[in-house]
Amino acid sequence: MIEEMRATYTATRQWLHVDSPAGSMVLFSSGYGDGHYFSYFGLDKSGSPALLVTDFNILKWRGSVQPDSQPPIN
């Protein structure tokens, strides 16, 4: 699987999509490397999930609510 992932060039940003009978898995390089990363659901006005975002602590973006981050962009 790692060999497959290497095929997607550029060391700092690689990915691999894996499909199986039990659904898929997508692997990707995580931000600047190791760390603890948070995910967020974006909910629509009825409370149903519309987005699932994993934040690798690189960009400022709206969903981030981590205390050490900048205030959400509006």
Place this chain on the structure above:
Amino acid sequence: MAFKRLTPIEVAERLAEKTGLAVEQVKALLTAQAELAYANADHGFAIPGIGVFRRESRPGRTMVMQFGPKKGQEITVPPKRTLKFRVSRIAMDMALGSPQAMPDLFKIVPLAEFKFSSEATELGDPSIFLREIVPSPATARDGSPSIQTVYELPNLSVPSGRIMGCDPLTGGGRPFARTLPPGSYPLGLVIAKLGDDERVALAILRLSEAPVAKWEPAALQSNEPAAMRRGDQVGYGVDSGTGCLCDASIWQLIEGGSSPGGHRDH
């Protein structure tokens, strides 16, 4: 003595009864299993149907004490080796879930059943992923400007509706508490360009076309009663430089089968 823990000899006797093997054979087998586990712990040793036993090393480091009598002093934390045990998904389903037939723990999933692809399309109009999320041009956490491109990967198929984020190379974890309607969802990776450096900044799964009204941290599924939780743990640790999103059920295939993700590779 209904609640007494079985002694190792009793375990061997019960296993002999269940399998028709001689007690001495079972003892030899369990002894060999323990030896093999110790010898292979650096790579993670899977005990079928139970979990993965792993030896981890943490390098030494220096830190400044934040409180106590040594406050302000720099101390050296020596390198440390620890043992970790991670309960397998099958064990969780069998021992915590509703009663069900024992799965085949040795079922080999041919690698051919896994399809690998590194295809992705750079989106000219990435608004399906970026609207409401990242302004253009984007700004990095440190305030410096960043250009981002968005690649759309093949849809993420989540037939069980249980979705999970984790470090795929050190193993599974718990799915998110929120389940999804089973289906296949568009996935975008936002690549931030910071000078010459390119990094995966955000992984975005589009679950519906509806605009986002509010954000919530994605809590993990918990087996503890709600009253015992001290703030649901969110997020996951990455030790291999690799993150993932997946249908939580895929781990049953990976752990029970030929393990395409079985190696730890830095």
